Amino acid sequence: MTFKEYITSFFSGLRSLLVGMGTTIKVFFRRKTTEQYPENRATLKISDRFRGELVMIHNDKNEHRCVACGICQMNCPNGTINVVTKQVTYEETGKARKVLDRYEYDLGSCLFCQLCVRTCPHDAIKFINTYEHAVFTRGKLREQLNHEGSTLAKK
Numbered sequence: 001m002t003f004k005e006y007i008t009s010f011f012s013g014l015r016s017l018l019v020g021m022g023t024t025i026k027v028f029f030r031r032k033t034t035e036q037y038p039e040n041r042a043t044l045k046i047s048d049r050f051r052g053e054l055v056m057i058h059n060d061k062n063e064h065r066c067v068a069c070g071i072c073q074m075n076c077p078n079g080t081i082n083v084v085t086k087q088v089t090y091e092e093t094g095k096a097r098k099v100l101d102r103y104e105y106d107l108g109s110c111l112f113c114q115l116c117v118r119t120c121p122h123d124a125i126k127f128i129n130t131y132e133h134a135v136f137t138r139g140k141l142r143e144q145l146n147h148e149g150s151t152l153a154k155k
Contacts, residue, residue: 051112051127054081054105056145063153064146066124068100072116080110100146107133108141 001009035044046052058064068085084102117125125145133144135141 001023005055005150042125046129046131047103048129050129050131051114052126052130053107053133054110054145056103056125056147057123058147058150059153061153062147063120063152064100064124064150065153066100066146067122067152068098071119072120072125075110075115075119077113077115078109080106081116099152103145104142105145106142108138 037044047048056064057068066083068083070083070085073081073083082102082104083100084104085098087096088099090097113129114127117127133141
């Protein structure tokens with residue numbers, strides 16, 4: 001390396017350092033936009049479009065609209081949803097029918113892509129904008145979305 005190349009390289013590096021320091025100084029004196037999260041829960045505004053958690057819609061009679069078709073489970077890209085069904089035989093008609101037993105959802109592996117909500121033909125599930133899901137074990141993120149004792153809503 002010649003002396004001329006050394007000096008050129010030195011001043012090029014010095015210029016790069018000064019450009020970086022200038023950017024740092026500008027950002028340092030900018031107005032801060034950091035949210036003080038735990039302290040500002042009362043004033044925190046969450047967007048209505050934020051997808052925080054999948055829920056199954058129940059009415060006041062503890063009835064849901066899920067017919068256990070499994071379309072949401074088929075469209076989930078990573079197996080977050082598991083629809084467990086059981087066969088029920090009606091005594092008056094003698095016909096067997098598939099009904100929802102458990103609707104299992106794993107929040108920890110959900111991509112929040114909303115493919116399940118968009119493909120549900122009965123609008124039985126939706127995303128709500130809850131945001132506090134910190135837990136110590138991943139097992140606590142597995143939920144059963146249908147309430148205990150809930151039944152299919154009459155049309």
